[in-house]
Every structure is written in structure tokens, then in C-alpha cells.
Amino acid sequence: MERNQTVGMYAAVNGIDWSKAWEDFTKGMLRPVMALAVVAVAIGVSYSQKLGIEKEMAYSIARAFLQLSIIGFVLEFIFTQTSGLWILLAYCLMVSVAGYTAGKRAKHVPNAGYVSGASILGGTGLTMALLIGLQVFPFTPRYIIPVAGMMVGNAMTVTGVTLKRMREDMRLQQGLIETALALGATPRQAALKQVRRALIVGLSPVLDNAKTVGLISLPGAMTGLIMGGASPMEAIQLQIVVMNMLLGAATFSGVLATYFSWPFFFTKTYQLETKVFAVAD
Template identity: 55%
Template sequence: MEWEWLREFCKGMIKPLLALSVAVMGMVLAHWQKLGLVGDTAYSVLRGLIQISAIGFVLHFLFHQQSSLWIVGYYLFMVCVAGYTAGQRAKHVPRGKYVAGMSILAGTSVPLSILITLKTVSFTPRYIIPLSGLIVGTAMNVTGITMKRLRDDIKLQTVLVETALALGATPRQATMLQVKRSVIIALSPALDNAKTLGLVTFPGGMTGMMLAGASPTEAIKLQLVIMNLIIGASTLSSITSTYLSRPCLFTEAHQLQTNAFISD
């Protein structure tokens, strides 16, 4: 009986594996058009299959643990991976991985803590881990885009920024326009998704619940929680990353860090 769940898992993987035929169709089309994407597509599909299967076993283990340390530990693991990935995108920002990790940690932990305190979500592995995965992933994308865009905009407008600094402006004052633009661009996809929610797109959480047999009203309730979590976490992560990135792009003498703008 202990391994019954494993047999059920393997049996349930038959349909997902059959769905690989759709990905194979995409690879055939890519080969036909000579796009050079067959290898990358096959690698991505195989890696995704292995990762999602492995995480299924990990989640099965975590969902049966009573200690909150497992929840916190896995959440911090996700934040570290997300911080590293976002830092890679903004690789020209000094200490970018650290900045990204701290921004994602602040941006996701605060909204989650608020909802847990308000008892909107239960502090159990079954709720916290999936919700953490959703908002950490979104915060990772937003943070990476914000940091990269901020650095790129400052580089493109170096003359404007340095002129403001020469006239006595602080780095914060000299880069207000660039900060605002980077945050707006990074948050646009999340805000657009919220605007079209239910009209153009049916989000994964809502779709998954309905496919699993839950009523549409229950699926909507959960999706509203997820939507608000994503918006709050994305906004906080993006803004935090600008506050932490800006000192890394300037010296203590309020000059641009030359190494951060040398090359792409």
C-alpha cells in the first residue's frame, strides 16, 4: 500500500506522455522550416518532463510533512534559484544575483505573510508551496526585466544622467525617469493578464481546478487570490530591485560605475 501512489502516478503519466505527440509535431515543423530549433526543443521538453516528474515526488514528500521548516526551506530554495536566474539576465548589474534574490525574497514573503496573517490562505504545504511557486516565478521574471532595463536605459542615456549628476542631482534624482520606465515595462505583462482575466485567458490555476472537477466558483475564488498575490509580489519585487540596483550602478562619489556599462 505504501507504493500504491507510485503505481497510480506512473499509470497517470500515460496521457501526458501521449501529449508529447504535439511537441513532436512542433519539432517536425521546425525542422521543415530549417529553424535550427529541433535540438533545443527536444532538450527543453525532455528536461521539463524530468523536472516536473521529479518535483512530483518531492511534493508528495513535502505534503506529508508536519513541520513548517520544510515549507520555509523549500520556499527559500525556490527564491535562491529564482534570484540566480534573474541575476543571470541582469548580469551587468554588479552583485546582480544578490540584488535579485533579496528583491524576490522581499517581494514574495511580504504578500504571503499578509495573506497568512489574514487567514486567506492556510500555512500548509498544500497551499503555500504551489502559491510560492507561482509568485516566485513571476517575481523572478519581473525582477530580471526591471534590473536589465534599468541598466540598459541608464547606459543609453549616460549623457543625460551624468549631466544631472554634474548639476548636483543625487543618483536617485538623476535616474527617476529610467526607474519609472523599467518598472512600468516589467509590470506590463502581469497587469495586461489581470485586465484580460476570464475574457482572453483562463489562468493555469483556474483551468487546473476545473479540469480536476472543481466548480467554476471555487476555481474563481482561488484565482482571485493568485491574481492579487502576483500583482502585489511583482510590484514589490520590481520596486525593491530598483532601490537595490541603483547603488550598485554608482560609486560613493555619485559617479557611474564604469564596469557596469563597458560592454553587453
């Protein structure tokens, strides 16, 4: 009896009964495991079509299972904490991973990882500050961490695509840019068209998603609320807020990426840094 009570006390750390949490987790994994049948069919199709990506499919879904399972327990712990430091820690971790991932996409841009990380931090941080300042969301882990995750993920994609496209367009049109520089244009003026084109390409998926939301697809936040028992009107109201913040964070991050990467494309004497464009994407 005493031993069971002791075990229970140690299990309920920081307000969480971890033994019960693990039991609920294992029971709840039944449906996700059953849904693997869809992946099995996809792997079978890949094999029959000789695509050669069966191992990658299996690895990807296994990694997703592991990552989501771990983050589930991490969030279970963070949601019980009252200190805002846990929110900031989780946010900084997300930004770091996103910056690294976006930097890998734009691998030929010098210091792409740092540029991406700083851009994502600035863009999503500004958006988050506005949302909290306007009291759209309270500063609690249950609200801020999921919201930050959506914004950071979206900004990561936009930043990576923008940097990659900007460098490639500038590489293909070096002659035009150098001519403009020779005629007295500043680096910003000489490459303005390439920068604008890169931003438009990077933001296009976000804009298309905003224009078609509700008509073609029901986004994850809205679907999750409806499946969780919320009314469709409540789900729609939240989704509108989500679309606003995603568009804002993506735009801020994309624009910051162009400014932060600027010094690496030009020399101090206002000439193109040719070694940056030596390799094609």
C-alpha cells in the same frame, strides 16, 4: 507472507506508500506521453522551416518531464509533513533558483543574482506574510508551496526584466544622468525616469494579464480547479486572489530590485560607475 509485510512497512515511509505512489505515477503518465505527439509535430515544423531548434525542443521537454516527475514525488513527501520547516526549505530553494535565473537575465548588472534573490525574497515574503496574516491561506504545505511557486516565478521574471532594462536605459542616457548629477541632483533624482520606465516595462506583462484574465485565457490555477471538479465560481474566487498576490509580489520585488542595485550603478561620490555600462546588452 512475513517478507511482504516487511516490504510494505518499509514502503509506507512517513505515511506514504511509495510503491503505490510509483504505480499510480506510471499509470498516470499515459496521457502526458500521448501529448508528446504535439511536441513531435512542433519539432517537425521546426525541421521543415530550418529553424535549427529541434534538439533544444527535445531537450527542453525531456528536462520538463524529469523535473516535474521529481518534484511530484518531493511534494508527495512534503505534503505529509507537519513541520513548517519543510515549507521554508522549499520556499528558500525556489527563491535561490529564481534569483540565479533572474541574475542570468541581467548578467551585466553587478551582483545581479544576489540582488534578484534578495528582491524576490523580500517581495514574495511580504506578500506571503500578508496573505497568511489575513488568513487568506492556511500555513500548510498544500497551500503555501503552490502559492509561493506562482509568486516566485512571476517575481523572477519581473525582477530580471527590470534590472536589465534599468541598466540599458541608464547606459543609453549617461549624458543626461551625468548632467543632472552635475547640477546637484541625487543619484535617485538623476535616474528616476530610467527607473520608472524599467519598472513599467517589467510589470507590463503582469498588468496585461490581469486586465485580460478570463477574456482571453483561463489561468492555470482556475483551469486546474475546474478540471478537478470545482465549480466555476470557486475557481474564479481563487483566481482573483492569485491575481492580487501576483501583482503585489511582482511590484514589491521590482521596486526592491531598483533600490538594492542602486549602489552598483553609482560611486560613493555620486558619479556614474562607468565600468558597469561598458558592455551593451
